[in-house]
Each structure stands twice: as C-alpha cells, then as structure tokens.
Amino acid sequence: MGKGGMSREGHGEEENMAAWLVGINTLKIQPFIxxxxxxxxVRIRMKAVGICGSDIYFLKTLRLADFIVKEPLVIGHEAAGIIEEIGSEVKHLEPGDHVVIEPGISCWRCDLCKxxxxxxxxxxxxxxTPPVHGSLANQIVHPADLCFKLPDNVSLEEGAMCEPLSVGVxxxxxxxxxxETNVLIMGAGPIGLVTMLSARALGVPRIVIVDxxxxxxxxxxxxxxxxxxxVSxxxxxVSGEVVQIHKAMGARVDVGFDCVGFSKTMTTALTATRAGGKVCLVGxxxxxxTVPLTPAAAREVDVIGIFRYKNTWPLCLEYLSSGKIDVKPLITHRFGFSQKEVEAAFETSARGGNAIKVMFNL
Structure with a gap:
C-alpha cells in the first residue's frame, strides 16, 4: 500500500509518526514515511485534526459503503497545520503559513472535473479513504493548491472544522x-449542526431541527x-411526528435535509416537505x-443528493473570519497525540453522548 516510515531521512528531523488503523477497533501510532x-x-506540520463519522465507521467495521480497509491505513482528514517546506513551483504559500487542507485530490482531466x-x-x-493515507500524523505532504491560508483571526482548530462545515455549505x-426558504433538518449531529449554521449564514429565516x-x-x-x-x-x-414538525415550523417546509440517512429520517423529510419542495439527502x-417515493413524486418533491463538497473552502473561511458562523462551540473534546490519547479520543467520539466534535491538538 502507500508509504509508511520516517519523515525524510538525512534532514536531521525527528521520526514522523502517524495514527494507523491496523484492525477493527485497533489504532497504533507508528512511523510514516x-x-x-x-x-x-507542500510539507505541513499538522496541528489540529478532527475525528469524522467516517473515521469511526472504518475503525468499527473497516469499511464504509464500497470503501474497504484491506491494509493498514493512516486515519484522519479534517486537518489544519503550519507549512514547513514548499515545492519549487509553489508561489502562494511559504513556510510558517497556517493552512487548512482540502482532503480530496481530483484528476482534473475527466469530464466531471472539467x-x-x-x-x-x-x-x-x-x-x-482506502487506500489513501490520511492526516493524523506529525507531518504530511499535500498539493499546495488544496491548501488554503487561514485568516489571522481564524485558529487552526477552526480551520480543521472547514471540512465538516464544507458539507453543510x-x-x-x-x-x-x-x-425565502424554511428548512427542516433531520439529525442534530455534527453534520446536521453545520448544515443549520450554513443555512442561517445563507439567510434562511426559519429552521426546525429533529433528533x-x-x-x-x-x-x-x-x-x-x-x-x-x-422523535422516536x-x-x-412518522405521521404524528410530521404534525409536530409542521406545528414547530409554523409555516410550510420548503427544504428538508436528511443528515442521518435512515429509511425513517428520509421518510419523515419526504412527508413533511411541501409540494414542490426539495429534500436533500446528506447523511x-x-x-x-425503503422510502415513499411515489407519494413524494406525486407532490413533485425533488430529491437531490450530495457527495462531499466542491469550491467551499474560501466561503467557509470568509464565514469564520467574518463571524457569520462560529464553529468553536462544536468542539467539545480535545486530546493530544499519544497512543493512550488517540485510543481515548476515538472511544469518546464513537460513544457519542455529549461529544460533538473531538479534536486532536498535535
């Protein structure tokens, strides 16, 4: 698979370590070349890395949808850090810059990219996402054009929150x-909450959230x-809960976001959303x-889906810098980067409860 081992030999630097997923419920801090x-x-010293729901799925089952962990994998993709070294053609960044990384590296050649x-x-x-290694490490190498400089008033932790916030945006x-859009959000987990914050930043007047x-x-x-x-x-x-949702909204539901992705949550969103409205499947x-698509189609409710995000980082940083969105309250737990703390952090995140976003400070 990819490369494991030390940070670049001959540079007189300390060994580069990363959190490797090596088996079900088994993480080990090991060298990463x-x-x-x-x-x-650019080479980046990682400073803030958040735990995502997908990280938990991989930890618990070694798979998410069609992605299967077949060999040891460095985990983590919600990340921000400080530039240590730049490639010879990099013009917009320099060592010492605080940056947030967009984790998806596209081909830029296919029709969809174009x-x-x-x-x-x-x-x-x-x-x-297997087989590509992640960012929960002392240092990583990443394309410079997928690194965005943080405004002076945006912290590295807030920068790491740009990845989940991008999903909501x-x-x-x-x-x-x-x-002019009243919004219903199914699910008050991290993604439901960032969808709510994004909707409000875009001017949505009324938001009802369900959990x-x-x-x-x-x-x-x-x-x-x-x-x-x-709800239950x-x-x-569902039918009784839709009555409660309509009462809470006090108006029609123009757009429903299912930030969970279960048959029940999608059924509720489809049923509660007005004729001619939209339901967006996020979770x-x-x-x-199994959902009642025929009645929804008869009311011309449009069903749309999303996959990750595109061209969202500049807007997320503008929202954070201007104060339009405050993600700091979402960060509920912080851990350092030791074997014991990595295990405790993932246990905390997987347990749920009062934990919303669990963040590593490296």
Missing part, C-alpha cells in the same frame, strides 16, 4: 436555500435553531433504504 516533495506540493464537479471525479484520492448550495437525543437538541437550540422536535426511532410514528446511515 512521507512521499518525496513534488514541485507543486465541468467543475470535481467532487464526483471517479479517480479522486481522498485522505483517509455544499448541501445548502445544492438545495439553493436562501431568505432522538435531548442533549443534541439542546445544543441545536443554543446554536440558533428556531425550534426542535424530539419507530417508522410507525449515509443506510446503504439502501
């Missing part, structure tokens, strides 16, 4: 939300949800689901 620095690459939809590139190499763009967990609903309310609705996991409760909880 970096690839040679290309003319358009059409600007590079997130759908069939050849995309995404950090921490991309979802809101796909659904074309704005000042099964009281604590997450309290967090959603504290971050600006207009109303929250607690039972599919037979991928179930590989396949």
């Amino acid at each position: 970096l690839p040679t620095l290309g003319p358009q690459d 059409d600007g939809r590079y997130n759908l590139c069939p050849e995309v190499k995404s950090l921490a 991309h979802a809101c763009r796909r659904a074309n939300v704005g000042p 099964v967990d009281d604590h997450r609903l309290l967090v959603a309310k504290s971050l600006g949800a207009d109303e929250t609705v607690k 996991t039972k599919i037979e409760d 991928m909880g179930h590989h396949e689901m």
Whole structure:
C-alpha cells in the first residue's frame, strides 16, 4: 500500500509518526514515511485534526459503503497545520503559513472535473479513504493548491472544522436555500449542526431541527435553531411526528435535509416537505433504504443528493473570519497525540453522548 516510515531521512528531523488503523477497533501510532516533495506540493506540520463519522465507521467495521480497509491505513482528514517546506513551483504559500487542507485530490482531466464537479471525479484520492493515507500524523505532504491560508483571526482548530462545515455549505448550495426558504433538518449531529449554521449564514429565516437525543437538541437550540422536535426511532410514528414538525415550523417546509440517512429520517423529510419542495439527502446511515417515493413524486418533491463538497473552502473561511458562523462551540473534546490519547479520543467520539466534535491538538 502507500508509504509508511520516517519523515525524510538525512534532514536531521525527528521520526514522523502517524495514527494507523491496523484492525477493527485497533489504532497504533507508528512511523510514516512521507512521499518525496513534488514541485507543486507542500510539507505541513499538522496541528489540529478532527475525528469524522467516517473515521469511526472504518475503525468499527473497516469499511464504509464500497470503501474497504484491506491494509493498514493512516486515519484522519479534517486537518489544519503550519507549512514547513514548499515545492519549487509553489508561489502562494511559504513556510510558517497556517493552512487548512482540502482532503480530496481530483484528476482534473475527466469530464466531471472539467465541468467543475470535481467532487464526483471517479479517480479522486481522498485522505483517509482506502487506500489513501490520511492526516493524523506529525507531518504530511499535500498539493499546495488544496491548501488554503487561514485568516489571522481564524485558529487552526477552526480551520480543521472547514471540512465538516464544507458539507453543510455544499448541501445548502445544492438545495439553493436562501431568505425565502424554511428548512427542516433531520439529525442534530455534527453534520446536521453545520448544515443549520450554513443555512442561517445563507439567510434562511426559519429552521426546525429533529433528533432522538435531548442533549443534541439542546445544543441545536443554543446554536440558533428556531425550534426542535424530539422523535422516536419507530417508522410507525412518522405521521404524528410530521404534525409536530409542521406545528414547530409554523409555516410550510420548503427544504428538508436528511443528515442521518435512515429509511425513517428520509421518510419523515419526504412527508413533511411541501409540494414542490426539495429534500436533500446528506447523511449515509443506510446503504439502501425503503422510502415513499411515489407519494413524494406525486407532490413533485425533488430529491437531490450530495457527495462531499466542491469550491467551499474560501466561503467557509470568509464565514469564520467574518463571524457569520462560529464553529468553536462544536468542539467539545480535545486530546493530544499519544497512543493512550488517540485510543481515548476515538472511544469518546464513537460513544457519542455529549461529544460533538473531538479534536486532536498535535
């Protein structure tokens, strides 16, 4: 598979270590050899790395959808750090710059890339998606054009939050939300919350957020949800819960975001959204689901999906710098970079509970 081992020999630098996923529920901090620095690459000392739901899926099952971990993999892809070295052709960055990284490396040659939809590139190499190594390491090498300089008033931790925030921004763009759109969000986990923050930044006047967990609903309310609705996991409760959602909204639901991706959450979103509205599937909880598409089609409810994000980093950084979006309250737990702390951090994130975003400070 990719390259493991030390940071570049002969530079008199310390050994480069990374968190490797070596088996189900097994992470080990081991050496990680970096690839040679290309003319358009940069070498980055990682400072802030967040744990994503996909990292947890890989840890628990060694797979997510069609991506399977077949050999040891460096994990992590929500990341920010400080430039240590630049390639000979890099002009817009220099050593010492604080940067956030966009983790997907597209081919830039296929029709989708040329059409600007590079997130759908069939050849995309995404950090921490097998077999491509991730960023939970002392240092990584990454293309310079996928590194964005942080504004002076945006911290490295906030920079690392640009990756999940990008999912929310991309979802809101796909659904074309704005000042005349009332929004329903299924799920008050990290992605539901960043979708809510993105919708508000884009001018959405009313947002109702739905979850099964009281604590997450309290967090959603504290971050600006207009109303929250607690629901069950039972599919037979959908019709009654839709009545509650409509009451909480006090108006029609123009766009529903399913940030969970279960048959029940998608059924609720499709049923609650008005005729002629849109439902955007963001979460991928179930590989396949059974939903009432025919009644939704009869009401001309458009169903759209998203995959990751595209061209979102500059806007995310502008939102963070201007204060339009504050992601700091989402970071609930912090850990250092030792074997014990890496294990504890992933246990904390997997357990859920009060944990929203678990962050490593390297």
